[in-house]
Amino acid sequence: MGATSTEQSFALLKERILKDGKCLPGGILKVDSFINHQIDPTLLRAMSVEFVKRFSDVEINKILTIEASGIAPAVVLGMLLDVPVVFAKKKKPSTMDNMLTTEVFSFTKNTSYTVCVSSDFLCPQDKILFIDDFLANGNAAKGMIDLIKQANATLVGMGFLIEKAFQEGGKYLRAAGIRVESLALIDSLDNCQIKVR
Numbered sequence: 001m002g003a004t005s006t007e008q009s010f011a012l013l014k015e016r017i018l019k020d021g022k023c024l025p026g027g028i029l030k031v032d033s034f035i036n037h038q039i040d041p042t043l044l045r046a047m048s049v050e051f052v053k054r055f056s057d058v059e060i061n062k063i064l065t066i067e068a069s070g071i072a073p074a075v076v077l078g079m080l081l082d083v084p085v086v087f088a089k090k091k092k093p094s095t096m097d098n099m100l101t102t103e104v105f106s107f108t109k110n111t112s113y114t115v116c117v118s119s120d121f122l123c124p125q126d127k128i129l130f131i132d133d134f135l136a137n138g139n140a141a142k143g144m145i146d147l148i149k150q151a152n153a154t155l156v157g158m159g160f161l162i163e164k165a166f167q168e169g170g171k172y173l174r175a176a177g178i179r180v181e182s183l184a185l186i187d188s189l190d191n192c193q194i195k196v197r
């Protein structure tokens, strides 16, 4: 993929955030007309092509995400990479065997919850790319790091459609030596104005 198409895919997401994104009080960006409720698969495919390019130097055999809003981008990318996609569940299914669990604090819901994944699907030989819609304070990402550690799997990188660069998650993860790729960076949502880098 050449530089032009890369620039176009950035422009696509950036333009869409500015056109259709809505600011909610408390520094929340609502993107439910194209990512979080109604989903634009063509946009997600373009974003996934960009992730493929950015992570082309690492070996990935599984994508991990967290329900619900990470699933759509993760599946589109999984299709392009031809690897399975596992999503951490927010409710413990009674049927789940060999469960690994961790606690995640939810930025949007302001509460902690337990997430789980079966060790049948997160294994020591797995080279994991974590994908999510947003990176804010990095709590979901920290929970996934814990699950990956418990499974003795390897984290090869983390990809986010949107990183809120004014929150601490990106700094924390990069300082921890994790490869983080974010397709759109939001510098500020102050005064309900969306500032995209």
Ligand code: 5GP
Pocket: 027, 028, 029, 030, 031, 036, 069, 105, 106, 107, 108, 132, 133, 134, 135, 136, 137, 138, 139, 140, 141, 164, 169
């Ligand atoms: P973090 O765990 O990094 O603090 O927050 C990331 C998670 O919270 C993502 O899974 C995402 O679903 C949700 N989130 C954080 N900030 C926003 C936001 O501004 N808008 C939306 N729609 N979700 C967010």
